[in-house]
Amino acid sequence: MVSAWPAGRGKSGCHNRPVDPKRLGQILVAEGLIAEEQLEDSLKRARADGTSVLVAMVQSKLIEEESLTAFLAHQFGAQTADLSAFKPTPAARQLVPNDFARMHRVVPLSFDRATLVLAAENPGEIDAGAQQELRRLTRLPANVAIEARVAPATKVAEAIAALYPAG
Numbered sequence: 332m333v334s335a336w337p338a339g340r341g342k343s344g345c346h347n348r349p350v351d352p353k354r355l356g357q358i359l360v361a362e363g364l365i366a367e368e369q370l371e372d373s374l375k376r377a378r379a380d381g382t383s384v385l386v387a388m389v390q391s392k393l394i395e396e397e398s399l400t401a402f403l404a405h406q407f408g409a410q411t412a413d414l415s416a417f418k419p420t421p422a423a424r425q426l427v428p429n430d431f432a433r434m435h436r437v438v439p440l441s442f443d444r445a446t447l448v449l450a451a452e453n454p455g456e457i458d459a460g461a462q463q464e465l466r467r468l469t470r471l472p473a474n475v476a477i478e479a480r481v482a483p484a485t486k487v488a489e490a491i492a493a494l495y496p497a498g
Contacts, residue, residue: 355455356384358406365393383436385453386484396483403453404481412440412450412480414490423447426469429495435461438482438490446476452484 356370365373365388377387385403389396404411423439426447432438435456440448447465451457457479465471482490 355403355406355453356388359388359394359402364402369393383453383484389484396485400481400483407454407479407481409454410480412438412482414438414450414482414486417450417490419494424494426471427465428468431465431468432491432495436484436487436491437479438487438494440480444475446478447471448478448480450480450482450487450490452482452487454479454481 356365356373359365360367360370369388369391370384373384373387373391373393376382376391377384380387380390382390385399388394389399394402400411403409417438417440419439420441420443423442426442427437427439427449436452437456438450440450442448449457457477462477465477466473471477
């Protein structure tokens, strides 16, 4: 099991730049963090469980959740978010609809009229299409930046459940 993410540029040559979320498993293989067979098993498990391949890797104990969070932050050049004691600003909470938060697995953190900050298990979930959808749903102006931070998937799920109770 991977327990630490190495600092600096890895074997894949990626460093602090956006990465297609579909390729993240391949990057883990290229970095030597998991084997190709483990990736294939995780892809099958993800399809069967209806979850992401990254969550399947954590559930299979191929990689620790904290290490995956550090890996994603490194690959996307994003900051991490500590959701253990967070309280979103009321403006951020009101701005992000329940369905959007659940679909894209994001948690609103803050909104200050210039920037909406979201925490996500995978910043790739906040791609241009998702940003456009959020802007359409909320009428958020184009001049407002949407910033994604990385948080562990279990903490994102817990925060979504707390912010958007089912029922």
